[in-house]
Amino acid sequence: xxxxxGRRLLQVIPVFLGATLLIYGMVFLRPGDPVAALGGERGLPxxxxxxxxxxxxxxxxxxxxxxxxLKGIFTFDLGPDFSGRPVAETIANAFPVTFQLALMALAIxxxxxxxxxxxxxxxxxxxxxxxxxxxTLLLIAVPTFVLxxxxxxxxxxxxxxxxxxxxxxxxxxxLLMPAMVLAGTSMAYILRLTRTSVAENLTADHxxxxxxxxxxRSQVTNRHVLRNSLIPVVTFIGADLGNLMAGSIVxxxxxxxNGVGGTLFESIIRGENVTVVAIATILVLVYIxxxxxxxxxxxxxxxxxxxx
Amino acid sequence: xxxxxxxxGVGAAxxxxxxxxxxxxxxGEDPAEGDSEAIITVGSGxxxxxxxxxxxxxxxxxxxxxxxxxxxxxxDENGAVQNEIAESIESEDNVTWTITIEDGxxxxxxxxxxxxxxxKAWDWSAQLDNATNLSYFYEPFVGFSFEENTSLIDExxxxxxxxxxxTATLKQPESDFPVRLGYAAFFPLPEAFYEDPEAFGENxxxxxxxxxxxxxxxxxxxxxxxxDYAGDRVPQNGGVEFVAYTDEDxxxxxxLANNLDIVTNVPASAFSTFxxxxxDRAVNQPAAVTQVINVPEYVEDFQGEAGVLRRKAISMAxxxxxxxxxxxxxxxxxxxDFTNPVINGWSDDIPGSEVLxxxxxxxxxxxxxxxxxxPLGDDYTLFIASNADSDHQSWIDPAxxxxxxxxxxxxxxxxxxxFDEFLEARxxxxxxxxxxxxxxxxxxxxxxxxxxxxxxxAGSNDMDYSSEEFDAKMAEGNAAETPEEATELYxxxxxxxxxxxxxxxxWYYNVTAGYAETVDNVAFGWDSxxxxxxxxxxE
Numbered sequence: 001x002x003x004x005x006g007r008r009l010l011q012v013i014p015v016f017l018g019a020t021l022l023i024y025g026m027v028f029l030r031p032g033d034p035v036a037a038l039g040g041e042r043g044l045p046x047x048x049x050x051x052x053x054x055x056x057x058x059x060x061x062x063x064x065x066x067x068x069x070l071k072g073i074f075t076f077d078l079g080p081d082f083s084g085r086p087v088a089e090t091i092a093n094a095f096p097v098t099f100q101l102a103l104m105a106l107a108i109x110x111x112x113x114x115x116x117x118x119x120x121x122x123x124x125x126x127x128x129x130x131x132x133x134x135x136t137l138l139l140i141a142v143p144t145f146v147l148x149x150x151x152x153x154x155x156x157x158x159x160x161x162x163x164x165x166x167x168x169x170x171x172x173x174x175l176l177m178p179a180m181v182l183a184g185t186s187m188a189y190i191l192r193l194t195r196t197s198v199a200e201n202l203t204a205d206h207x208x209x210x211x212x213x214x215x216x217r218s219q220v221t222n223r224h225v226l227r228n229s230l231i232p233v234v235t236f237i238g239a240d241l242g243n244l245m246a247g248s249i250v251x252x253x254x255x256x257x258n259g260v261g262g263t264l265f266e267s268i269i270r271g272e273n274v275t276v277v278a279i280a281t282i283l284v285l286v287y288i289x290x291x292x293x294x295x296x297x298x299x300x301x302x303x304x305x306x307x308x
Numbered sequence: 309x310x311x312x313x314x315x316x317g318v319g320a321a322x323x324x325x326x327x328x329x330x331x332x333x334x335x336g337e338d339p340a341e342g343d344s345e346a347i348i349t350v351g352s353g354x355x356x357x358x359x360x361x362x363x364x365x366x367x368x369x370x371x372x373x374x375x376x377x378x379x380x381x382x383x384d385e386n387g388a389v390q391n392e393i394a395e396s397i398e399s400e401d402n403v404t405w406t407i408t409i410e411d412g413x414x415x416x417x418x419x420x421x422x423x424x425x426x427x428k429a430w431d432w433s434a435q436l437d438n439a440t441n442l443s444y445f446y447e448p449f450v451g452f453s454f455e456e457n458t459s460l461i462d463e464x465x466x467x468x469x470x471x472x473x474x475t476a477t478l479k480q481p482e483s484d485f486p487v488r489l490g491y492a493a494f495f496p497l498p499e500a501f502y503e504d505p506e507a508f509g510e511n512x513x514x515x516x517x518x519x520x521x522x523x524x525x526x527x528x529x530x531x532x533x534x535x536d537y538a539g540d541r542v543p544q545n546g547g548v549e550f551v552a553y554t555d556e557d558x559x560x561x562x563x564l565a566n567n568l569d570i571v572t573n574v575p576a577s578a579f580s581t582f583x584x585x586x587x588d589r590a591v592n593q594p595a596a597v598t599q600v601i602n603v604p605e606y607v608e609d610f611q612g613e614a615g616v617l618r619r620k621a622i623s624m625a626x627x628x629x630x631x632x633x634x635x636x637x638x639x640x641x642x643x644x645d646f647t648n649p650v651i652n653g654w655s656d657d658i659p660g661s662e663v664l665x666x667x668x669x670x671x672x673x674x675x676x677x678x679x680x681x682x683p684l685g686d687d688y689t690l691f692i693a694s695n696a697d698s699d700h701q702s703w704i705d706p707a708x709x710x711x712x713x714x715x716x717x718x719x720x721x722x723x724x725x726x727f728d729e730f731l732e733a734r735x736x737x738x739x740x741x742x743x744x745x746x747x748x749x750x751x752x753x754x755x756x757x758x759x760x761x762x763x764x765x766a767g768s769n770d771m772d773y774s775s776e777e778f779d780a781k782m783a784e785g786n787a788a789e790t791p792e793e794a795t796e797l798y799x800x801x802x803x804x805x806x807x808x809x810x811x812x813x814x815w816y817y818n819v820t821a822g823y824a825e826t827v828d829n830v831a832f833g834w835d836s837x838x839x840x841x842x843x844x845x846x847e
């Protein structure tokens with residue numbers, strides 16, 4: 001087990017280098033000149049632009065720039081961005097709130113997705129099941145930004161149940177509505193996955209055996225049906241944590257949360273390459289960690305899976 | 309939302325001021341007595357630059373800087389120039405200016421504001437090595453150079469006479485020089501700045517109506533009234549919080565829910581509804597921004613006599629009235645000259661301006677005439693270039709439609725995915741047709757809409773337009789003795805532009821803004837900024 005974890009962690013190194021190189025390459029290849037855009041429509045004087053390019057090593061060849069970036073990563077000093085603010089500070093500001101939002105969304109989608117999915121799966125074809133299916137279809141079909149705006153205007157502006165935007169220092173209450181909006185689509189998928197999986201497992205041989213043994217209904221459900229049904233769901237949730245962190249641009253924008261999404265978007269627009277690559281790299285690491293966690297969870301859920 | 313990178317400016321806007329007044333007075337009630345402790349919240353964004361006056365060339369930082377610093381002059385509610393620290397700004401020849409300042413001003417760290425505070429600040433900001441974003445403002449000074457690092461003091465452009473007097477010497481006469489001095493580039497800086505500019509940019513020591521209390525990055529900037537402020541713009545509230553929003557829609561929704569006091573930009577999605585939703589708290593008045601389609605001189609199709617006919621034909625084929633009312637719901641005003649209605653002396657009947665009227669028959673006739681001289685053929689495609697990362701397709705497509713109908717040619721939006729890509733092509737002179745241009749005035753003078761854009765070799769002359777006649781007229785205007793005389797000359801210069809059509813003026817932008825029920829006395833200045841010191845909160 002430990003050997004397995006160690007091996008997986010070692011794999012992070014090539015993935016990290018490959019990912020940063022790839023992302024840096026893509027950002028580098030992006031056409032246009034961010035320094036030219038610093039002065040707006042009018043543009044900055046050529047001499048001033050040259051000086052800024054010099055300062056940020058933008059005249060150096062690609063690999064030299066990439067090495068400067070790696071040096072920045074390993075010395076924990078990514079330097080300033082065009083506005084003179086340390087890149088590390090920008091990133092450190094953005095992650096906590098996004099992480100909190102993602103965790104809240106994850107909790108909401110897991111609890112409601114698995115809960116309703118289990119009930120729907122147990123009552124396949126009944127009224128509850130059909131109703132839930134229609135609702136999830138709606139959630140999947142409606143884009144997040146529509147859901148977000150409607151929720152904001154109805155529950156925020158008109159009814160006043162929730163804060164309209166999260167604002168500075170967002171607390172649990174102000175992040176609740178954004179988290180629900182963010183969780184919406186994934187919750188629908190989790191619900192459907194759980195439902196199908198549960199319905200399938202209900203007719204499996206081992207469940208029939210368990211019933212025949214005379215186990216109580218709740219014991220059968222919890223230990224034999226649900227646990228086995230969770231493997232595809234856990235795979236989905238693991239991958240989704242990364243998605244929630246990177247994919248909250250729209251939700252963060254609507255509810256004015258100063259998180260990773262907004263920072264990433266602004267950095268791309270402003271051509272702040274170092275910030276873009278650093279954030280993308282952290283997201284890659286989050287994906288890797290989430291995947292490792294999922295793989296380890298398999299063993300917990302299904303005793304037939306062993307790691308060596 | 310794409311970060312707005314429009315440049316800001318200052319200036320005179322009698323028209324703007326009167327419209328604001330009518331907007332405020334619409335309710336017919338007395339302004340409520342405000343709570344002088346209340347904090348006003350304003351929808352804004354994270355400044356892109358440190359809060360150093362000569363660095364702030366974008367709106368978010370600019371709004372803060374103009375409220376925490378005081379310059380020689382400021383622009384009042386009607387857009388007129390008023391002395392702030394200056395006692396007098398005088399010149400015999402529009403070249404050498406003698407500036408005397410009032411005694412008794414101090415920075416928030418207690419040090420006095422002297423002539424040297426101005427001279428040293430301008431000198432520092434003008435030096436090439438310091439790479440300030442607004443360095444082009446010092447270009448008229450003797451000794452300024454874009455090629456090498458020079459000092460305006462050493463070269464004779466600036467000289468301290470006494471603690472309260474200094475002189476500025478320009479390369480050529482500039483009759484509107486005093487009007488420019490309210491701009492951020494001309495604010496003074498304290499000694500503390502030079503010790504550590506970086507720390508200063510985070511937490512500036514200033515001399516304006518407000519002083520910075522906290523800058524919480526990406527979320528808010530708070531300022532409180534400066535007790536040592538010695539000017540006329542005395543705050544009527546307990547401070548301002550500039551709240552950062554990444555999305556204009558969410559700021560607007562916060563305003564509707566009374567969570568935010570002022571939005572400076574109503575989102576495009578609310579253009580058609582905001583005046584109804586906000587009633588007399590909606591602001592829709594001309595702003596000092598003029599949108600143009602520029603004609604590059606290096607594109608053969610638009611050269612020579614036939615080229616000029618084509619420029620005029622295209623101009624007359626665009627239905628400005630239709631686009632401003634249907635696409636923008638009246639948030640733009642069709643253009644009738646090259647400058648802007650917020651500028652003193654503006655008029656809509658300059659000879660030649662009839663080419664800005666929608667007239668498809670005349671347009672077709674002109675195009676036909678050009679075809680006879682120098683045929684482009686029936687399957688000619690006209691390209692209009694712009695960046696696609698902000699919303700330009702919404703006007704280029706309808707403009708192309710009316711051009712297609714009137715001239716019976718093809719017309720296409722030539723898209724550049726991001727803004728800086730568009731700039732790169734523009735600056736490399738690689739654009740294959742017409743291209744979008746826009747100008748926001750830096751200071752309230754007609755010359756600011758003309759010289760920097762259409763003058764030979766001027767900084768923003770991306771068309772490479774060159775007309776000796778025009779340059780001569782501008783020089784004459786710059787050397788004029790009175791502002792009125794200068795305005796007449798600038799209008800004559802515009803007549804030349806209407807003959808040559810180096811750009812096709814489209815429309816003037818409007819300030820579309822609004823405020824919540826919680827605040828009173830909200831007015832927007834000529835530069836589209838709310839006049840925050842006057843705002844009162846009734847809670």
